[in-house]
Amino acid sequence: MQLQINNKTHEVDADGDTPLLWVIRDNLGMTGTKYGCGLAQCGACSVLVDGEIVRSCVTPLDSVIGRSVTTIEAIETDPVGKAVVAAWVNHQVPQCGYCQSGQVMAATALLKQTPNPTEDDIAAAMVNLCRCGTYNFIKTAVNEVAGRKEASL
Amino acid sequence: MNEILRHPSAEAELPTGAPVNMSRRGFLLGSAGVAAGALVIGFGLPVGTARAQDAAAKVAPGTRVPAFLEIRPDNTARLMSPFVEGGQGVFTAMAQIVGEELDMDPQSFVVENAPTGPDYLVVFGKMRITGGSMSVRTSYDTMRHLGASARAMMIEAAATRLGVPAAELTTEPGQVVHAASSRKVSYGELAGDALNLPVPAADSVKLRDPSQFRWIGKPVKRLDMYDKSTGRAIYGIDTKVDGMLHAAVQHAPRLGMTVASIRNEDVVKAMKGVHSVHKLDGAVAVVAERWWNAKRAVEALQVQWNEAGAEAKGKGIRVMPADFSTAAFADRLAKEPGAGKDAEKEGDAAGVLASAKTVVSATYHSQYLHHAQLEPPSTLARFNDDGSLDLWMPNQAPEMFQADIAKMTGLDASKVNVHSPLLGGFFGRHFLYKSANPYPQAIQLAKETGKPIKLIWTREEEFLRDPMRPMAAVRFRGALDETGMPIAIEAISVCEGPTEGISGHNPDKMDPTALEGLTGKDYAIPNKRIAQLYVENPTMLAYWRSVGNSMNDFLYESFLDELADKGGQDPYELRLKLLKDNPRLSNLLKAAGEMSGGWKRGPYTAADGTRRARGVGMASPFGSYTAAIAEVSIKAGEIVVHEVWEAIDPGSIVNPAIIDAQIQSAVALGLSQVLLEEAVYEKGVPVARNYDLYPILPPSRMPRVHARIVESGEKMGGIGEPGLPAIPPAVANAVSTLTGQRIRSMPLSHYTFEA
Amino acid sequence: MKKFLLTLIAIIVIAGGGLFWFVTHKPGSPFDGETASAAPADLVHRGEMVARQADCVACHSTPDSKPFSGGLEMGTPLGSIFATNISPDKQTGIGNYTLADFDRAVRHGVTPDGKRLYPAMPYPSYVKMTDDDIRALYAFMMNGVQPQNVPNKPSGIEWPMNMRWPLALWNAVFVPSGTYAAKPQQDEQWNRGAYLVQAAGHCGACHTPRSVTMNEKALDEGGTDFLAGALLDGWYAPSLRQDHNTGLARWSEDDIFAFLKNGRNKHAVVFGSMAEAYNNSTQFMTDDDLKAISHYLKSLPGDPARDGQPWAYVAATSATGNAGKPGAQTYAAKCGFCHGTDGRGKNEWIPPLAGAASSLISHSESQVNVTLNGSARVVTADIPDAYRMPSFREQLSDRQIADVISYVRSSWGNHGGPVTPEDVKALREHTDPASSNPIVLQMR
């Protein structure tokens, strides 16, 4: 099967129901996308498919054939993604960092679709779990990319 | 059109996950020794040699500069940290401390986890664990001396190079300066010469005066932010080596059971990508070319399990009874007869309680908890041609793992190379727990297949084997005088401490981790008795962030509010009264009150029309002191925590920004515990096997958190854990005030609240 | 099942004045007087197929028990009853049953000592099984199954409610007599399908609505209620007739075949009780039998009056279109990652909610139940599914679940109607989360 990912097309040998996550991690050797639950519960595996946020652990390979996948490895090739990463570093968001690939992908998807999100938009989009509790830092960083200082912090 | 890559691992421009034994800047790691051609100090003694030195006594841990530091020609430094980085910021703290004394900007450091070896036993100068919030406070002096020694070596080398007396030389960040001749030599240039110099005795070097600190005490930026924001950070689960195969396991439903037979081995062997099927101790495994194939295949195995036999005890594991239920166990703990063994006793609690007019008694409960760190456990194991064994696995104590593996495999410890990657969260999960770490399985699979094996546990298998934060039932009694002041308190905790759960119960000793948080309270209550009534748990036990304090401060501080209510006292004022002779804690509590805009208990109506109330809690864990205030309301029957104000006094500090982050993190975990978490067992198995049935704090329930550091200048305390224990009682006390319903157990999701 | 038994017991008590002879006599069997003879291997094998079709294991084993050594607990307000040990153990099982005894139990619900079985045992369907199938089934049960010495658990129902004899009267009224008679005007495949559906397959036990007397309202295609959809044990078994919304009108014969064979097709994935029926029964049937069933089901006409306005996909009410609705945000955070913001699922791996029968049936129980509890793993030829439905009972309140399901039932052209928090609360209290472990019941 041919999979288009980070603007390259890969020939991958995997069954159609294989989760995209494991194709990315094992077949393609890109480990920036993480496995946390395999059950669409945590968001550590978030990637973009045609610009939309998906959880790759519940995305069968055959459902993304012919579509364009973006992983954290290519995040800085996107200007919004680059700004998100910069804000993450600026606000020192990560702790253990394990959830952060997914958080950065989710923030990028949000800000690409909605460059000026409201607090509610942010709350609705940033639903990935972080066991280290970096939620407030995430909010601040997203707000910064959105071009506003968060009043509430 | 895009080019089609037939060799998918050959991603050209974009990082695809560096090979495991390569750090991001291409330094050679571990046993590879000195980077070829680089002018370095560091690893003059290859790590392998250091490790082989069984005569640990000969090495004073934390003194040999070359075992810790490598300085590159480009004037960057590579520092081997004795502590593993799992989000708590210790890599950055180490760079700050060493950099401060070495006179080198922490931002020019690359920090990695040190291999095993006697050099790194810097906790109290004799052991190495990352835990107990001990890293910085126990190694602070040692690491400062190490940096100072390295600086002295640079100066010595420069003296020779420049032909001037060392006394005429000073340093500025990254270089030695001869002011008289206006000459400067960078550390990078000097490193090669410095390598050959003897390390000065640690006590012969002069430390910087704290008033002159440029980095210690400052919010230095963390070193791992960029890598962690771009997927470049490599965790255990990401490691890879050439020729490795992947493995997945299915554990026996209850610990102690063993494999009787597999019904459909042939079907599974024929599945796509399957290399082999294995029977392990209490588990079956499938090795495959890809982890996904291994996972599906191992789930497909239909295993008949034998009930545990007598041999299980000998393995040091606990046999899970087929009928075990946490609900019944909680009931048993509450009713267990006995008065327990004294852990802390002052005055005559029994006598006062017997004669007091007002006595309050109540039984409180704490629950089992999962660590639920986001990275599932994994181990990559590789046997090498020379008979040595390389292991990459999350761990909080490399030497302890090494010793256990040496014993298990019969290999000499020097042949067991433990690599300690970044941890995707730990919270106590990655200590040496029998039956809860994947490495024995990975080692056996590597042996049986003759290939390197990377084993990853699914979340489901993790929740089946994750050892528990203990449950407890605590029977409290408190006596009040006519003014409503507590004059006696008794707490009998019916429980098993995590340490005795892990290392074995000694009837002649007390496990301090069972009761910490009930013991060690600084309130001036003249008569107290804190006791433990030991009851062995059927589950395996573990440390969980802030250990005994994680539950005991909830239990004590909530009961203290009950006493306050009974005595007609405001809980905040009562605490101040009980601490009136303790300026350090009075200050701290006042700081929390002040941050919150002045203490008010409520209930009151907030600007947005919601009814709110506040609660307070205090704790003294891990050498630090905390006071927290939480504000809550109820929305659609669910507790909403709006604000948390927490003041922490850790004595003295290294990085205020990291402390702030750790407080945020500890608040989140404390809230998660008090609002949501409980590991429930029914019929001998955990009901929850993933985050669906074991929810952890989601972003929607995170309050605003205001942290304040109160630097008293006292002895340095811990940071990673102390922020947690005051949170659950602060929230529970606020909820009790708001609803009039006394909260005596966690989590609050089990209570029904009126909307 | 609770309501079912409660009503039944009430009826039993009301009917309590029947004739002694009638209620204690043993019905005749064509096998009376036949003595046991060794069973040839192919007969045993054929019997195993019949056991699969009849899904005996579903009730008579549990994941923790030995095959057929007794199983399922069925709770009733009066106490629990337990499916019995039907392994060929002479003491505790059916080892002493003659073929005639066995026949009386399976097809007539009467034990060798004349006791009447609760019709939780679907003998009103099994009575239509052929003599050949009964003979084969007996051969398998006696020779293919290991005897297990496991005493039956006593029922928790106490006297006088535990009296069984009034059931004979119920049987006389509601249980048809005689084996399936082929319809000469229909072809062989149709008749085979009808036979499997009505007899061993006992599809109607779940899919046919019951009357107040708890009998299935129709036992064959002669009644328009036959397989028209019914609520049982917290799951709504949808119509298997040609109903556009709530039945199989949009499914081709191949779709039905794929569903029974693989547990999934582009319209749906088995869940709830059907996941168990699939795991233990339908996947083991021959392709010919499954095709026959599909063929037969396609012949059952729908009822547009009952079924309502035919569903068509409406993109305008996709997740982004009605984002303001309560439940929309929960859908996006908890459901959309798998079922898609467009409600269309992910190929045949994750089922669509748009146009799903469960989104269109006015009964919301199945959706509420699967949201609260998740679904059992679908296991095909020993291999568990790649994706499973998680449980949300610990994450979402009754209100949140009601809102999100109401959202699903009003999006993408769905018109199943709203759900209330009370609907959720009722099911929450009486159900448990599904196991994340694959459960494969063994027959040998």
Ligand code: FES
């Ligand atoms: S790993 Fe995909 S959501 Fe958790």
Ligand code: FES
């Ligand atoms: S940073 Fe550790 S899980 Fe989010």
